Amino acid sequence: EVQLLESGGGLVQPGGSLRLSCAxxxxxxxxxxxxxxxxxxxxxxxxxxxxxxxxxxxxxxDSVKGRFSISRDNSKNMLYLQMNSLRAEDTALYYCGKAPRxxxxxxxDPWGRGTLVTVSS
Amino acid sequence: xxxxxxxxxxxxxxxxxxxxxxxxxSQSVSSNNLAWYQQKLGQAPRVFIYDxxxxxTGVPDRFSGSGSGTDFTLTISRLEPEDFAVYYCQxxxxxxxxxxxxxxxxIK
Numbered sequence: 001e002v003q004l005l006e007s008g009g010g011l012v013q014p015g016g017s018l019r020l021s022c023a024x025x026x027x028x029x030x031x032x033x034x035x036x037x038x039x040x041x042x043x044x045x046x047x048x049x050x051x052x053x054x055x056x057x058x059x060x061x062d063s064v065k066g067r068f069s070i071s072r073d074n075s076k077n078m079l080y081l082q083m084n085s086l087r088a089e090d091t092a093l094y095y096c097g098k099a100p101r102x103x104x105x106x107x108x109d110p111w112g113r114g115t116l117v118t119v120s121s
Numbered sequence: 122x123x124x125x126x127x128x129x130x131x132x133x134x135x136x137x138x139x140x141x142x143x144x145x146x147s148q149s150v151s152s153n154n155l156a157w158y159q160q161k162l163g164q165a166p167r168v169f170i171y172d173x174x175x176x177x178t179g180v181p182d183r184f185s186g187s188g189s190g191t192d193f194t195l196t197i198s199r200l201e202p203e204d205f206a207v208y209y210c211q212x213x214x215x216x217x218x219x220x221x222x223x224x225x226x227x228i229k
Contacts, residue, residue, distance in 0.1 A: 035218075037166075045158075045166065045209055047218040061217055095165055105213045107156035109168035109177065 002026040002110055004096050009115030016086050020115055022079035022096030030054075030074040033099035035108050036081050038092035038117075048094070049081065053102030064090075086119045093117075123148055123212050125221035133229040140197040142224045144210035149190045151214030157186055157195045160223075161206045169208075170195060200226070 008020040022034070035050040049060045049070040058070050069082040079096050093116050097108030124147040134140055144155065153173035158166035168177045170186035173193055183198040197204055205228050210221040 037220075044223045045160075045211075045220040047211075047220065050218065059216060105154070105216060105218065107168055107171045107211060107213055109158075111165040111167075113165055 004112035006096050006112045006115035009117045011118045012086055013121050017084045020081040020094055024077050029077045033102055033104040034079045035097045038094045040092040050104040052104045057104050059104055088119050091119050123215050123219050125210050125219055127221035127224050131225040133227055135229045136200050138200050140226055142195040142208055144193040144221050146191040150212045153189050154214035155193050156211045158209045159206045
């Protein structure tokens with residue numbers, strides 16, 4: 001069974017940093033692109049970042065470019081999102097999702113249950 | 122950036138009725154690279170349709186996707202109680218990936 005489990009969320013002050021992790025199992029991680037998508041409370045879905053299977057391609061939404069960094073460790077079946085210079089508008093539930101293949105421009109399924117990031121003083 | 126506009130924003134229907142959800146793109150979606158997701162309250166989204174018209178594994182055949190270019194439709198032929206949820210479209214034909222604002226289907 002494919003499983004994705006996010007962690008690392010929490011309460012952080014504006015300007016602070018957090019590192020989200022996504023532990024995966026049940027599929028060949030190194031063969032699949034991955035993504036982070038967020039959902040602000042009561043709002044819709046917003047794509048944040050994606051990474052190709054071999055990490056050669058990393059892509060970001062304009063809203064996070066220069067502040068967030070996506071990475072993966074294929075030997076550990078782990079996906080990461082380093083978030084710096086956090087703003088109130090980054091407050092959201094962050095989901096990781098799996099692509100069906102190695103390319104980052106894709107649909108994604110399944111997703112994890114999400115980890116909540118709250119940016120507030 | 123391809124902006125996706127979903128309509129209507131909400132839809133109140135009864136079980137057994139037909140639901141027609143629209144997703145309109147601001148420019149042509151390359152290779153009809155469009156997906157539909159279902160999200161229930163408190164749950165992660167789940168893909169139902171990809172490549173505009175391919176049903177994902179395990180999705181009932183009462184769900185169908187159609188369209189091309191800039192106009193796409195998700196149709197639920199006969200609503201079942203478990204179908205009441207929010208549906209999002211997403212395009213992956215051109216960077217950046219973008220989602221529509223969602224259509225909420227609730228029980229009348």
